[in-house]
Amino acid sequence: MEVGIHYAPAPQGSGARIVKPGWRVDAISVVNPNLQPGDSQQVGTDFMEWETVIGLEIHTQLATRSKIFSGASIAFGAEPNTQACAVDLGLPGVLPVLNKEAVRMAIKFGLAVGAQIAPKSIFARKNYFYPDLPKGYQISQYELPVVGKGKLTIELEDGSSKTIGITRAHLEEDAGKSLHEDFHGMTGIDLNRAGTPLLEIVSEPDMRSAKEAVAYMKKIHSLVRYLEICDGNMQEGSFRCDANVSVRKKGAPEFGTRAELKNINSFRFVERAINFEVERQIDILESGGKVVQETRLYDANKHETRSMRSKEEAMDYRYFPDPDLLPLAINAQDIQAVRETLPELPDAKKQRFMQAFGLSDYDAAILTGDRDLANYFETVVKTAGEAKLAANWIISELSGRLNKEDKLITDSPISAAHLAGMLQRLTAGAITSKMAKEVFDAMWNGEGDADTIIEKRGLKPADNSAVEKIIDELIANNAGQVEQYRAGKDKVLGFFVGQVMKLSQGKADPAQVNKLLLEKLKK
Amino acid sequence: MSLYRKSLAELAAGLHTKQFSSVEVTQHFLDRIAKHDKTLNSFVSITAEQALAQAKQADAQLAKGSMAALTGVPLAQKDIFCTQGVKTSCGSKMLDNFIAPYDATVVSKCKQAGLVMLGKLNMDEFAMGSSNETSYYGPVKNPWDTTRVPGGSSGGSAAAVAARLTPAATGTDTGGSIRQPAALCNLTGLKPTYGLVSRWGMIAFASSLDQAGPITQTAEDAALLLNTMVGFDDKDSTSLNRPTVNYTASLKDSLQGLRIGLPKEYFAAGLNSDVAKVIETAIAEYKKLGATITDISLPNSHLSVPAYYVIAPAECSSNLSRFDGVRFGYRCNDPKDLNDLYQRSRGEGFGAEVKRRIMIGTYALSAGYYDAYYLKAQKVRRLISDDFKRAFEKVDVIMGPTSPNTAFKLGEHSDDPITMYLCDIYTIAVNLAGLPGMSIPAGFAHNLPVGLQLVGNYFSEAKLLNIAHQYQQVTNWHTQMPKGFE
Incomplete structure (x- = not known):
């Protein structure tokens, strides 16, 4: 997302860029001279008569301790098949038992997007054969999902905002992993991931550009991390999405035929994949062809989408209610109990930052885009006051540095207390701005707190x-x-x-x- | 009286009073298995060594006085229950090499109760069958006439108890698989209310219908074994958390004023007239015990077999998907690719009846057919439950034949699945409704046993056992043994 930021007041989310999985913030972005094909700047005016329609299905891995239907751990990175118990292996005779924490997390999400929590939802079996799907079916939710219709507001680059409808969110289990390398023509199966709880968040086809899709995806990413229901780690697959993409003539009443782009695991790829796909579909339509309904895979290396299977080849999953699991009943007290655990949500926090600290929309959006960053900011301000100054330092100096060194705010070498100490000296006139930068660098390098550094280096403004x-x-x-x-x-x-x-x-x-x-x- | 003639209750009493040891009893039955099972083929695995070790332990407990009600009593498990370290085949080539790494809850409960496991019992493949002819290990013979079937799917359980190769056995009942073989082999069989006995470790056929229960000589034994088998299990989401009931406590209650309902649909065309006569005689006996008889109707009875043969195959088609040759069980030789691995492993590992039901079920769940078959069948299921609900407003227990016929000849229905499916016409509705049902010995027709079916309201197992026990106090059908096994 290097492009699409510019210096103009940026919407929440787009000011904070994701370079690699995980959340990193960078306000001083520049237009990337090394544009990749498919990056947003390349599409545009040629296609003015066409309208893009996008809906996203986002799979968030819930941050429970154990799997959704077994007691096995979901920790990432263990030796293959060491975190798969009898249930995860689908041994004869085993039965699933629902992890209540996963349900609480789903409710939390539902409440955060103003959705109705279904008083009764049903787990269904999605039947298909694949070696990393141990039971030959995936337990998911089909007709009655736990979270019903909700909505989420995203901010766009021109400063306007748009509400994206959320169709539903449902609980399901993840499959295992097939490993095709290192097995000499055979395939290895790692079932550690099998049974990992997922919340699949399905949007309405409300997005009209790749950028809107990215803004929406980022907003969901920020939200699930605020709610502490997902670690948001995209490299480890904790947060990934499928995109339903179609195009139509502007003003056309019906949607065009859509393609489903599978398994996109970065913000950059979602934009590129959609833009590539839009271009492909427009090319087909403009040359008089017809878009076929199909599932396509985005290949980030070749930068293309290619067909996985057509509608005719689409699998018949033979969904039916899982007879091993009772309907999931959620009553008002359950919902209330979860409501009481809800943190301040990004939009509310942003408003508060603007009002309480006098921050600009832009600064507030960046700082509240990530819960850890917002917490850091608030800790600094609590000690040092000077919210605007703190915001500037955090957004430009600290985030820039973190981004450059590929670090998360939670791994910042400069603690909030140290930064606050330095800002206090600066506002007291004990050091100049230039010296403050020197202190900042020294703190980054672990030379101690501001006072120690100031003393050691004999820093003081000329009299x-x-x-x-x-x-x-x-x-x-x-x-x-x-x-x-x-x-x-x-x-x-x-x-x-x-x-x-x-x-x-x-x-x-x-x-x-x-x-x-x-x-x-x-x- | 020889040890094998004793009921569970009598064996337990003898062990408690040290008339004999568990090792003696266990060896006695192991000897009988060795002698008679070549004829019957009721066991898939005989676990003599483990059994004697368990018996020794039981004897130690008995000596210390730290025993439970059934400590040291032998029993055999249907081969559908996973047993740690002992092959669990489910009657299928698919699992001929499968040794479970864990015990089913039923198995661990029996172990904890000190019961000694003699071995694993033959059954229809994946519990799909009414004659025990679909087993990979060959058909089981009915001890009353070894040219005939013992019923199914718990045919091994019924044959082994009938021939007293084990004093009691566990069974499972998806559409009649405990009650029908009990009826055909002159035994007491109980299918509890759905959810009463944990399904953890019981290889699933049709999850919403499967329920485990005892197959015994007497109602008292069934009560004793049920006490051991039931209980809430947090590993089974469909397990019910109910207050503990001692099923032997009310066996002696009077039946004065008991209201018996006779559904006209269970005595209609299709019922063998000699079987009907036996049932009528049994009903008359209940009148003598103080019961009143009411004619009732279960108007949707005729829909139970069609609904069952949509729902059960649908669930089985999904439940049996895990047998894919990838992680355990049978795998074909030299698979060329993934599809070949699936097709040949499943094609070679499953028998014909299992394949038939997987195909029926897959079809019933397919896009475009789901509403017409699966959804419709679920609606019928509700209608059938409602029939029973209305009936139990008027009566305490519903009685009728367990099976329309006595044991049929081996191979007689093998090529005719529909006739085979109709064997369960009286038992299937009970599973669809999730109700408890029993079959008890009611007499003989042409020297073959006839079972009387008792169906009660939800959680009325204690009442059903009481009704069965009182009948067994005034009749001696249940003490009859097949000739040649004495």
Whole structure:
């Protein structure tokens, strides 16, 4: 998402870019000179008469301790098949027992998007054969999902917002993994992932561009992390999506024929895959062809989508209610109990940041885009006050640095307390902005807190008499420039400021220099 | 009296009073198995060594006085229950090599109760059959006439208890698989209310219908074994958390004023007239015990077989998908690719009846047919339940024949699945409704046993056992043994 950010006030989400799975923030993005085909800037004006219609199915892995229907651990990265118990292996005679924590997490999500929680929902079997699907069916929800219709508002680049409908969200189990390498023409099966709880969040076909889809996906990503129901780790597959994409002539009443793009596991890929697919479909339609309804796989390496199976080849999953599981009944008390655990949600937090701290929409959006980042900010402000200053430092210096070094805010080498300490010194005038950057670098390198660094390095702003002396000398030696300034050429002030800073070896406080120069030049 | 003639209750009493040891009893039955099972083929596995070790342990407990009601009494398990370290075949080539790494809840409960497991009993493949002819291990013979079937699917259980190769056995009942073989072999069989006995470790045929229960000589034995088998199990989401009932406590209650309902549909065309006569005589006996008889109707009875043969195959088609040759069980030789692995492993591993039901079920669940078959069948299921609900407003127990006929000849219906399916015409509705049902020995027709079916309201097992026990106090059908096995 390097593109689509620019310097314009950015919507929440798009200011914070995801470089690699995990959440990293970078406000100082530039237009990427190395545009990849499919990046948003490449599509546009040619296709003005066409409208893109997108719906997303987002699979979020729920952050439970154990699997959705067994007691086995869901921790990532274990040796193959060491986290698969008899239930996960689908041994004869085993039975599923629903993990109540997964249900609570689904309710949490439902409440956060204002959806109705079904008083009774049904687990169904989705039947198909695949070696990494141990039972020959996946337990999912079909006709009656746990979370019904809800909605989510996304902010767009032009500063406007749009509400995306959420059709449903349902609980299901993940399959295992087939490993095709290292087995000499055979396939290895790792069932550690089998039975991992997923919440599949299905949107309405409400998005009209790849960017909207990305904004929506990011918003969901932020939300599930706020709710602490998903770690959002896309590299490990904890958060991935399928996109239903179609195009139609602008103003057409009916949707076009859609293709389903499978298993997209990054924000960048979702944009590229959709844009590629839109282009492909428009090409077909403009050359008089017909789009076929099919499932397509996005290949990030070749940057293309290719057909997996057509509608005719679509599997008949023979869904039917799982007789091993009773209908899931959720009453008002259950819902209330979950409601009481809801954290402040991103939109509410953003509003509060704007009101309580006087932050701009842009800054507030970035800071609340990630719950950990928001917490960091609030911790800094609690100690240092100066919310706007704190926001600037966190958004530009800290996030930029984190992004560059591929670190999460939770792994920041500079703690919130250290940053607050440095900001306190800065606002007290004990160091200059330039020195603050030096302190920041030193803190980043683990040299201790601000006071320690300031003391060790003997940092202090040049005193006024020294600065005054420099200014007096400059005025005496540069009569021409003084004349120009007094004649109304304000720009000359910059020359003097620069000279003072140079002669003071940067120790002068620019604000102080400005003030003194203005006084002395007037005389 | 010889040990094999004793009921569970009598064996338990003898063990408690040290008239004999568990090792003696166990060896006695192992000897009988060795002697007679070549004829009957009722066992798939005989676990002599483990049994004697368990018996020794039981004797130690008995000596210490730290025993439970059935400590040291032998029993055999239907081969549908997973047994840790002992082959669990489910009567199928598919699982001929399968040794479960865990015990079914029924099995672990029996172990905890000190029961000694003699072995694993033959059955119709994956419990699909009414004659025990679909087993990969060959048909089981009926001890009353070894040219005839013992019924199914718990045919091995019934034959083994009937010939007293084990004093009691476990069975499972999806559409009559405990009651019909009990009827055909002159035994007491009980299918409890759905959810009373845990299904954990019981290889699923049709999950919404499967229920385990005892196959015994007497109602008292069934009560004793049921006490051991029931109980809430958090590993089975359909297991019911009910207050504990001692099923032997009310056996002696009077039947004075008992209201018996006779559904006219169970005495209509299709019922063998000699079987009908036996049932009528049994009903007359209940009158003598103080019961009143009411004619009732279960108007949707004729829909139970068609509904069952949609729902059960539908569930089995999905339940049996896990047998794919990938992780356990039979795998074909040298699969060329994935499809070949699936097709040949399943094609070679499953028998004809299992394949037939998988295909029926797959069809019934297919897009475009689901509403017409599966959904419709579920609606019929509700109608059938409602029939019973209305009936139990008027009567305490419903009685009728367990099976329309006595044991038929081996091979007689093998090529005619429909006739075979109709063997369960009186038992299937009980599974569809989830009700408890029993079959008890009621007499003989042409020297073959006839079973009387008792159907009660939900959780009325204690009442059913009481009704059965009182009948067994005034009749001696249940003590009759097949000739040649004495």
